[in-house]
Amino acid sequence: MKTFTLGGVHPEENKLSADKIIEVLPLPEKVYVPVSQSLGAPSKVVVEKGAMVKTGQLIAKGESFISANVHSPVSGKVVKVDDVIDSSGYKRQAVFIDVIGDEWEESIDRSPEIVSEITADRDTIIKKINALGVVGLGGATFPSHVKLMVPDGKKAEYLLINGVECEPYLTADHRLMLEKGEEMLIGISILKKALGVSKAFIGIESNKPDAIEHLKRLCANHQGIDVIPLKVKYPQGGEKQLIKAVVNREVPSGKLPIEVGCVVNNVGTALAVYEAIQKNKPLIERIVTVTGKSVAKPSNFMVRIGTPVSTLIEAAGGLPENTGKVISGGPMMGKALTSLEAPVVKGTSGILIMPAEESKRTQVLNCIRCGRCITACPMGLEPVLLAQLSENLLFERAEAERIMDCIECGSCHYTCPAGRPLLDYLRLGKNKTGLLIRNRVKK
Amino acid sequence: MSLLTISGSPHVHTQQSVKSIMYGVVIAMIPAIFVSVYFFGIDAARVLLISVLGCLFFEWIIQKYLIKGPVTINDGSALVTGVLLAFNVPSNLPMWIILLGALVSIGIGKMSFGGLGKNPFNPALVGRVFLLISFPVQMTSWPMPKALFGEGITDAITGPTTLGILKEGLDAGKTVQEIMASPTFPGYVNDLMGAQAGSLGEISALALLLGALFMLIRKIITWHIPAAYIGSAVVFSGILWMVDPTQFIDPLMHLLAGGMILGVFFMATDMVSSPMTARGQIVFGVGAGLLTIVIRVWGAYPEGVSFAILIMNAFTPLINNMFKPKRFGEVVKNG
Amino acid sequence: MNETIVFAVISLSAIGGTSAVILYFVAQKFKVIEDPRIDIVNEKLPGANCGGCGFAGCRAFAEEAVKTGDLSKLNCPVGGNDTMKDIAAVLGLEPEEKEPMIAVLRCSGSRVNAPQKVAYEGASSCAFAHVLSSGESGCPNGCLGLGDCVVSCKFDAIYIDDTTGLPVISDENCVACGACVTACPRSIIELRKKGKKDRRIFVSCVNTEKGGPAKKNCAVACIGCGKCVKECPYEAITLQNNLAYIDYDKCRLCRKCEPVCPTSAILELNFPPRKEKAAEAEKVDGPVTEG
Known part of the structure; x- marks a missing residue:
């Protein structure tokens, strides 16, 4: 079975909610929709305080090339446009909406019928994806239309669909492949058409045999889409690792996947593309796994964007008594929340609740130079050296040692027997080195 | 509910720790320990015990009274050094030489550089080579082991390797x-x-x-x-x-x-x-x-x-x- | 035996002598002619190589001073006026007086004033904690207390107070080199005039949130009410982004602003107790608060 070659670790999988059918979460009473939910420039609010909005109505417009539209996930009244405290405790502009009823925009096709015929042409597809606010749902939330516009001189050969879900605990993509497989495959065909490629691969780790089986069967009816089972290894869901695993090409340092003729999209994105093109539905809801060893009812929910995290936790049986940490995303790359009132955004793939005894880090000891972080690094870097360099503020040398190649997967910190916060320092170093590079470019 | 913890990812950690690695090495040395005691008798156990206790003691006393920092003798690294040092000396070595070796291993080989992780040389080898150069006679008079399946310890006889x-x-x-x-x-x-x-x-x-x-x-x-x-x-x-x-x-x-x-x-x-x-x-x-x-x-x-x-x-x-x-x-x- | 010693002494002396001759000629050949004043200026400098002057070290500063022959743009914050006077004397220039400065911490978000809301774990680096989240108190501008400033200080002038969790800057040791100002990811530390008898008044807060949210996280946050702005007779206080700022060039240390601040965000340092000026203070209407 295929996998990537360099590094990687095997954290405990703990897929507690793998067999839980996706439940539609009841509408919350109010939502806070952050205006900027994707990479790139923030979008501009186009509704005013007191306005009535319908589900699917545009509320913030992306104004630059790399930015995405935001649509109202509910119908109701705009209470205010103000700052909301986001998951990291900083303020972000958001639209506060009180939910009234559930009235959708007329243009959206809400019937359960599957529309399999693709009538839209390439330009329409890209325009629509842009207009309906579709972004990468794997976590990085890169606006999808940008990925589909292959730069001049480059050619896309393969479309890779990321169904790896290598993060422990998370099962949102797994359930999506099982329950929305047909829609997703149509979405993939649409993406293929937009890119003008004839071949698409869906990479799935072998710990999801049911999804592999199911999609293989469905693929029989879809030309040029293959399911590729992959050996379980973290971080296979990383874009560069997935390309290496599936088509055995290495994206050069500092370059995008298109350099080796590949475009990678998440399974969730494929579904969002299907809904946008065939059903006119903007990206206003997503599947979120709520899980954790202490959680009463680990679940997969279909959630409207902007729903407070606390509402999701309530629906999964409430916050356990001994909670020490609440993470947005998976345990390897997720972000610890400072407040449970933070809203679900387009990039929220899961809410992981960790009991207090598991959320403490181990004691930090002297580095014993065992080199396990180097062995584990999927990018072939030396985390121990890079962490030292950034701790000592030697960012020029860190740049020469390719700190900017770090994908922040956390394998180094995971594997360190001395419990050193390697990734903390790497992040700091990346941040500062990035600044250094930008300043140099400006000059 | 206690306060939520905020930290950077990853939020899970491998089971392997410095301690588990060090004790793993000790476990791996057990067969060789048995063999040495089988062939050299109680003398081998004596050397092992003195060396291990010596290393632990010197690490403890240096960390506690010289560096005045945290004491980490239970992380197993001094234990590994102790066993390795014993593994590298003949079984008839006098106690004071073993202790001197332990002091050089831990004190000079390891602690003088800043403790575990900072030493450029393997501490046990530093101790061993120090002893070999300082006490060439004692360090190279090897007691003869008993025959493979034979009886009796040949206490006083020494011979070359x-x-x-x-x-x-x-x-x-x-x-x-x-x-x-x-x-x-x-x-x-x-x-x-x-x-x-x-x-x-x-x-x-x-x-x-x-x-x-x-x-x-x-x-x-x-x-x-x-x-x-x-x-x-x-x-x-x-x-x-x-x-x-x-x-x-x-x-x-x-x-x-x-x-x-x-x-x-x-x-x-x-x-x-x-x-x-x-x-x-x-x-x-x-x-x-x-x-x-x-x-x-x-x-x-x-x-x-x-x-x-x-x-x-x-x-x-x-x-x-x-x-x-x-x-x-x-x-x-x-x- | 004796022969060996004699032979060793003679041969070593010979090697030594030959080397000395070679070295002498090499030194002559490759001599770099340098302005001798650089060495003299360098000796006058404190020699801490702190970089507070903006150069790589004291030597680089000395080279620049001698090369340009102009001290108006140069200043050694560590040595202060005395050193600059010495250097000016060496170079035959008129010394310029510069007001001594000191680093000031503009945050009073101690553990009591800004209670902990979440627990941070990880690298003890303010720069990283700043990127990760708003911090334990929830204030997005407040001091994180992880000591990047302490690490940056080469003069042992900063330490973290265990009870408040905030850095303390020592009046005696601080030389206003500005290393901590650059090190702080939240720009909390500022270089201000040291003031007569070390007396200083400043707004000890850099939070730009509106009054409500600011007050929610910290009892002594500046809420941008503007009372001090109105009170100041010298127009030294400005209000921007819900935050008051006292211009140290305009401030005359009249102490009128401090009593009117509803959140005690304005700090007075090293002033005598208010009672002496009680009459004046009462005129300005305001409770007597400790500095």
Whole structure:
């Protein structure tokens, strides 16, 4: 079975909610929709305080090339446009909406019928994806239309669909492949058409045999889409690792996947593309796994964007008594929340609740130079050296040692027997080195 | 509810810790400990006990009263050093020499550089070489072990090690074949099982290999250093042996006699003083293998493992700098 | 035996002598002619190589001073006026007086004033904690207390107070080199005039949130009410982004602003107790608060 070659670790999988059918979460009473939910420039609010909005109505417009539209996930009244405290405790502009009823925009096709015929042409597809606010749902939330516009001189050969879900605990993509497989495959065909490629691969780790089986069967009816089972290894869901695993090409340092003729999209994105093109539905809801060893009812929910995290936790049986940490995303790359009132955004793939005894880090000891972080690094870097360099503020040398190649997967910190916060320092170093590079470019 | 914790990802951590690694090494040394006690009797246990307690005591007293920092004697690293030091000395060594060795190992070899993780050289080897140079007589009078399946301890009799016999014989103008044919020569089977004169831990290649297997399975060590070390030693000694089998010892004897297996698996693989990248580890192993044979064949001492490893330890920072891991996206392969 | 010693002494002496001759000629040949004043200026400098002057070290500063022959743009914050006077004397220039400065911490978000809301774990680096989240108190601008400033200080002038969790800057040791100002990811530390008898008044807060949210996280946050702006007779206080700022060039240390601040965000340092000026203070209407 295929996998990537360099590094990687095997954290405990703990897929507690793998067999839980996706439940539609009841509408919350109010939502806070952050205006900027994707990479790139923030979008501009186009509704005013007191306005009535319908589900699917545009509320913030992306104004630059790399930015995405935001649509109202509910119908109701705009209470205010103000700052909301986001998951990291900083303020972000958001639209506060009180939910009234559930009235959708007329243009959206809400019937359960599957529309399999693709009538839209390439330009329409890209325009629509842009207009309906579709972004990468794997976590990085890169606006999808940008990925589909292959730069001049480059050619896309393969479309890779990321169904790896290598993060422990998370099962949102797994359930999506099982329950929305047909829609997703149509979405993939649409993406293929937009890119003008004839071949698409869906990479799935072998710990999801049911999804592999199911999609293989469905693929029989879809030309040029293959399911590729992959050996379980973290971080296979990383874009560069997935390309290496599936088509055995290495994206050069500092370059995008298109350099080796590949475009990678998440399974969730494929579904969002299907809904946008065939059903006119903007990206206003997503599947979120709520899980954790202490959680009463680990679940997969279909959630409207902007729903407070606390509402999701309530629906999964409430916050356990001994909670020490609440993470947005998976345990390897997720972000610890400072407040449970933070809203679900387009990039929220899961809410992981960790009991207090598991959320403490181990004691930090002297580095014993065992080199396990180097062995584990999927990018072939030396985390121990890079962490030292950034701790000592030697960012020029860190740049020469390719700190900017770090994908922040956390394998180094995971594997360190001395419990050193390697990734903390790497992040700091990346941040500062990035600044250094930008300043140099400006000059 | 207590306060929520905020920290950077990852939020999960492997079960392996410094402690588990160190105690894993200790577990891997248990077979060799049994073998040494079997062949050398209660004396071996005495040396082990003094060495271990000495190392723990010196680490404790230095951390507590000299550095005045946290005491970490329960992390197992001093224990490993203690056992390794005992493994590297003869079983009839006087107590005060062992304690001096423990003091040099821990005090100079490790703590003077800042403790675990900061030492450039393997602490046990620093202690061992210090003793070897300071007390050459005591350090090279090896008690004879009892016969492989025989009875009775031959307490007072001392004799040379396998390599010592060979070296002496060759210096006296005999051929390898003549020396190996003599009835007092231990031979391959005895060397494998441990019935040879020598330091506590190095006598039985089999027991050490058993421990090495455990460490490899538990992923405490990787194959790079041992494979490169043994590979280069075998190739180099093999070439010499093919040139003149009467003057040079065959590769198998090189492996089984002396501290080769002990050094390869338990001391060259010491993480602190060996390179961190796979490429670097291979270079380190090859270098140590070559040096070992060079010292054994042309050096004044019959044994070369300790010196070879210490010399390569000195090169470790350089190797770390020169042999970077293979970077992702370094070589662009299409297809 | 004796022969050996004699031979060793003679041969070593010979080697030594030959080397000395070679070295002498090499030194002559490759001599770098340098302005001798650089060495003299360098000796006058404190020699801490702190970089507070903007150069790589004291030597670089000395080279620049001698090369340009102009001290108006140069200043050694560590040595202060005395050193600059010495250097000016060496170079035959008129010394310029510069007001001594000191680093000031503009945050009073101690553990009591800004209670902990979440627990941070990880690298003890303010720069990283700043990137990760708003911090334990929830204030997005407040001091994180992980000591990047302490690490940056080469003069042992900063330490973290265990009870408040905030850095303390020592009046005696601080030389206003500005290393901590650059090190602080939240720009909390500022260089201000040291003031007569070390007396200083400043707004000890850099939070730009509106009054409500600011007050929610910290009892002594500046809420941008503007009372001090109105009170100041010298127009030294400005209000921007819900935050008051006292311009140290305009401030005359009249102490009128401090009593009117509803959250005690304005700090007075090293002033005598208010009672002496009680009459004046009462005129300005305001409770007497400790500095």
